[in-house]
Amino acid sequence: MPDRAPQPVDRQLPTDEARDLISLVRDIAQREIVPSAAEEEDAGRFPREVFTLLSDSGLLGLPYDAEFGGGEQPYEVYLQVLEELAAARLTVGLGVSVHTLASYALATYGTKEQQAEHLPAMLGGGLLGAYCLSEPASGSDAASLRTKAVRDDGGTARSSEAESGGDWVITGTKAWITHGGIADFCTVMARTGEDGPRGITAFLVPGDAEGLSAAVPEKKMGLKGSPTAQVHLDGVRVPDARRIGDEGQGFAIALSALESGRLGIAACAIGVAQAALDEAVSYAAERRQFGKPIADFQGLRFMLADMATQIEAGRALYLAAARLRDAGLPFAKQAAMAKLHCTDTAMRVTTDAVQVLGGYGYTADFPAERYMREAKVLQIVEGTNQIQRMVIARHLAGPEER
Ligand SMILES: Cc1cc2nc3c(=O)[nH]c(=O)nc-3n(C[C@H](O)[C@H](O)[C@H](O)COP(=O)(O)OP(=O)(O)OC[C@H]3O[C@@H](n4cnc5c(N)ncnc54)[C@H](O)[C@@H]3O)c2cc1C
Numbered sequence: 001m002p003d004r005a006p007q008p009v010d011r012q013l014p015t016d017e018a019r020d021l022i023s024l025v026r027d028i029a030q031r032e033i034v035p036s037a038a039e040e041e042d043a044g045r046f047p048r049e050v051f052t053l054l055s056d057s058g059l060l061g062l063p064y065d066a067e068f069g070g071g072e073q074p075y076e077v078y079l080q081v082l083e084e085l086a087a088a089r090l091t092v093g094l095g096v097s098v099h100t101l102a103s104y105a106l107a108t109y110g111t112k113e114q115q116a117e118h119l120p121a122m123l124g125g126g127l128l129g130a131y132c133l134s135e136p137a138s139g140s141d142a143a144s145l146r147t148k149a150v151r152d153d154g155g156t157a158r159s160s161e162a163e164s165g166g167d168w169v170i171t172g173t174k175a176w177i178t179h180g181g182i183a184d185f186c187t188v189m190a191r192t193g194e195d196g197p198r199g200i201t202a203f204l205v206p207g208d209a210e211g212l213s214a215a216v217p218e219k220k221m222g223l224k225g226s227p228t229a230q231v232h233l234d235g236v237r238v239p240d241a242r243r244i245g246d247e248g249q250g251f252a253i254a255l256s257a258l259e260s261g262r263l264g265i266a267a268c269a270i271g272v273a274q275a276a277l278d279e280a281v282s283y284a285a286e287r288r289q290f291g292k293p294i295a296d297f298q299g300l301r302f303m304l305a306d307m308a309t310q311i312e313a314g315r316a317l318y319l320a321a322a323r324l325r326d327a328g329l330p331f332a333k334q335a336a337m338a339k340l341h342c343t344d345t346a347m348r349v350t351t352d353a354v355q356v357l358g359g360y361g362y363t364a365d366f367p368a369e370r371y372m373r374e375a376k377v378l379q380i381v382e383g384t385n386q387i388q389r390m391v392i393a394r395h396l397a398g399p400e401e402r
Pocket of ligand 1: 098131138175179220228386
């Protein structure tokens with residue numbers, strides 16, 4: 001009888017170093033992540049020790065420059081690492097993606113002095129980041145955010161980091177923040193000027209800053225191990241040395257970060273979909289009905305074939321976008337397409353995986369139902385799939401008339 005156990009994904013990787021990296025990640029995933037994933041997701045436990053291990057292993061700053069502690073890997077390699085982590089547990093894959101997103105502003109727009117001071121700890125010193133853009137009243141319309149940062153040059157309680165630029169005092173509420181309440185640093189977009197996108201500035205705020213607090217995490221449908229919480233900033237004082245980029249440049253920085261971040265979500269989605277397919281293939285080989293394995297019924301064989309084909313197409317799409325990025329070419333349209341296609345694929349494939357498992361697929365005894373609940377959130381975060389379609393259409397047909 002042929003061996004029907006799922007084989008590891010055959011990856012096209014550019015270097016031996018990248019192949020070693022994937023082996024390392026598979027090893028960590030099998031030893032440290034997979035065995036406790038179901039139980040911890042059920043209990044809503046965040047695996048902080050796994051992030052410490054990933055940081056110690058050089059896996060929390062993969063796409064950034066080696067000068068400040070990054071792994072200097074191309075995006076096509078970083079994303080395949082993310083895919084492997086997300087297949088093991090989405091809380092980990094998405095967590096690494098969000099940490100990378102939170103580090104982006106400083107790594108890309110910070111001054112050399114800022115980068116030298118903060119990046120080594122962010123990229124390899126065990127710190128965990130949060131990206132704070134959304135607010136209770138501004139999600140898709142992120143440019144309407146209301147959190148305010150006001151200059152305070154005459155304050156007596158200046159931070160020791162303050163330079164001639166004085167301090168900023170930040171007040172407002174951020175919503176839906178991944179790692180809210182546990183992050184060591186927060187990249188916060190706040191209004192420093194006029195209404196709209198041009199009045200927003202980015203700041204690097206310490207997670208333990210006075211006046212910063214987090215609400216009780218949201219009770220979510222899935223991804224329960226990853227805390228998602230409102231973050232309140234109540235007169236949080238930061239020195240001007242923690243402003244990233246120019247005043248008014250924050251929204252452009254936030255969007256630029258999301259362009260790359262969307263590729264991370266696409267890779268995570270393919271990881272979840274692959275895990276669901278592997279589960280479905282294994283189950284179909286074992287489960288017997290009408291005297292033979294259900295994998296022998298054409299109705300299921302075609303379903304598995306469609307699932308696998310959609311996954312391969314998604315992987316090829318996110319890698320094509322990543323390779324454009326690695327070549328220094330524009331990739332925003334392809335990143336939006338990859339996010340849209342890969343997350344819709346994850347939703348379809350995980351739903352089909354539940355179907356392949358029949359009644360057992362609907363129980364928590366198998367991971368298929370968890371994958372299905374996890375896939376849903378990927379159609380929502382970092383720009384809903386409606387917003388991705390708007391981005392793609394803008395590239396095709398220009399901006400909408402107001
Ligand atoms: C688990 C989780 C983690 C998250 N993590 C973070 C994080 O770390 N940092 C962060 O800043 N944010 C985070 N978010 C927020 C996420 O980015 C927002 O939920 C998302 O951008 C949508 O915003 P909203 O929820 O306010 O929905 P809304 O913007 O209110 O949208 C509601 C519906 O209307 C649709 N819609 C809105 N505008 C249009 C339009 N112009 N055309 C067509 N349809 C439209 C949307 O697609 C959606 O279906 C997270 C969210 C979740 C659920």
